[in-house]
Amino acid sequence: MSKIRVGFGFDVHQLKDGHPFIMGGVKLEHTSGAYGHSDADVLLHAICDALLGAANLRDIGYHFSNKDERWRGISSLILLQHVVELLKEKNWQIGNIDAMICLEAPKINPHIPAMKVHIAQAAGISEEDISIKATTNEQMGFIGREEGVVAYAVCLIERD
Ligand SMILES: Nc1ccn([C@@H]2O[C@H](COP(=O)(O)O)[C@@H](O)[C@H]2O)c(=O)n1
Numbered sequence: 406m407s408k409i410r411v412g413f414g415f416d417v418h419q420l421k422d423g424h425p426f427i428m429g430g431v432k433l434e435h436t437s438g439a440y441g442h443s444d445a446d447v448l449l450h451a452i453c454d455a456l457l458g459a460a461n462l463r464d465i466g467y468h469f470s471n472k473d474e475r476w477r478g479i480s481s482l483i484l485l486q487h488v489v490e491l492l493k494e495k496n497w498q499i500g501n502i503d504a505m506i507c508l509e510a511p512k513i514n515p516h517i518p519a520m521k522v523h524i525a526q527a528a529g530i531s532e533e534d535i536s537i538k539a540t541t542n543e544q545m546g547f548i549g550r551e552e553g554v555v556a557y558a559v560c561l562i563e564r565d
């Protein structure tokens with residue numbers, strides 16, 4: 406009998422003026438960008454945590470410590486590839502991924518097709534199995550003040 410598991414991931418990063426803004430492997434043109442130890446790709450981090458959670462394989466910080474110089478400035482597409490390898494070692498296949506980005510600006514919608522291409526390539530799945538959505542926080546709280554960006558992701562994984 407085949408097994409399916411769901412996973413949930415969340416991530417948040419500070420936004421800093423003049424910092425590059427990488428989201429879903431795409432460089433966004435904006436006055437500020439996400440700050441972190443890696444490239445701070447909040448969407449990919451939420452997806453990594455959803456996948457790791459579904460497979461009961463701890464979390465992104467466990468596998469990629471922010472004290473480890475190997476991961477400084479690294480593209481999170483590479484981290485996603487590592488995560489997918491960890492799942493493959495346990496015979497898990499990804500069913501689908503659904504993600505939500507909470508960000509006041511810039512607009513994410515025009516970049517979603519390119520993000521799907523990057524994620525599909527890194528994860529070895531079809532773009533049709535990846536959903537990415539965005540919302541503002543209606544100008545409220547730290548997201549509304551453009552101090553930070555948040556992403557949530559859920560996924561389904563399966564194995565025989
Ligand atoms: N950073 C964002 C935020 C939102 N969108 C799109 O705009 C729509 C309206 O957003 P509200 O928060 O005002 O409801 C939303 O449904 C998204 O399609 C976006 O592209 N980028």
Ligand SMILES: C[C@@]1(CO)OP(=O)(O)OP(=O)(O)OC[C@H]1O
Binds near residue numbers: 440444471472478
């Ligand atoms: C990805 C890692 C590792 O470079 O660093 P950050 O870019 O700071 O991202 P975070 O979402 O805090 O997750 C885990 C980290 O260990």
